[in-house]
Amino acid sequence: MSASSDYQVFCESIDLDSKRIPKHVAIIMDGNGRWANERGEERVFGHMNGINSVRASVEAALRTGVRYLTLYAFSTENWSRPQEEVNALMDLLVSTLVKEVQDLESKGVRLRTIGDLSTLPKACQDQINKSIQSTQHLDTLDLVLALSYSSKWELVEATKKLMKSGVNPDDLEASHIEEHLATSGIPDPELMIRTSGERRISNFLLWQLAYAEFHFTPVLWPDFGQENFYDAVRDYQNRNRRFGGLLDTNHTMSKQG
C-alpha cells in the first residue's frame, strides 16, 4: 500500500478527512510546571514527562501525514528561569536526542531547528548538529524544534539581513522578509495548538501564524496524547477558512516548502 493510502485509511478510522490534513502544525507545549506541581513534584518532572507528549505528537503527525511539526521547546524568554531549570531543560534536550534519534531516523523524520543556537551550551549544540546531520536526507516529517527562539528576535535578524542585502525599500515585498526568516522554505502552519488553557502566542511565529487556525486546549502538556492531537486536527477541519475573503475556497492555502 502507498503512504498516501495508509494515511487515508488511518484518517478515515479516526474520522479525519485525509485530504484536509494541515501540512504544518505548530505547538506551544505549555503546562509542564503545573502538571508537576499538581503531583507535588519539581517542575523538571513535568518537563521530563513532557517528552512522552513530544513522542505522541510526532507519532500522530506521522500517522496522519502532517509534513511539518514545529515545537516551541525553549523561548528566548525561558533563559530568565532559574538556572537549575534551564540546565535541566538543556540536559533533557541532549539526552532525548541521544535516545530518540535512531528511532526518528527509522521513521523518516528530519530534525531541524529555528532559533539562536549559538546561545545554547556547547554539548547541546553538538548533539543537535549531529542529529540534524544524520537525519538531513529524510523527508517524511520535518520536526522543527524552536530553541532559544522568539519571533521578535527572528524578525530583528531578518531585518538586519535585509538591510545588509541592500534591497531598495520601494521594492520590498513580503517574500523578501520570508526569505530571511528562520523558517525560510517551510510553509506557514495552518494549525497552532497551545496546551494548558493559556490563550496567547507568546512571541511564537508571529509572521507565520498570520492565517493559522488556533486550537487551545486545557490539557496540560504532559497529558497531551495522540487523541488530543487528532482532536485538534478535527477542530481545524471544522473551521471555515476564508483568508480574508468570503468563500471557503482552499483549505490548504499556504506557500509550498
Ligand code: FPP
Ligand atoms: C512550558 O511549560 C514548557 C517548556 C518551557 C519547555 C517544554 C520542553 C519540553 C517538553 C522538553 C522539550 C524537549 C524536546 C526534546 C523537544 P511551563 O514550564 O511553562 O509550564 P507552566 O506554565 O505550568 O509553568
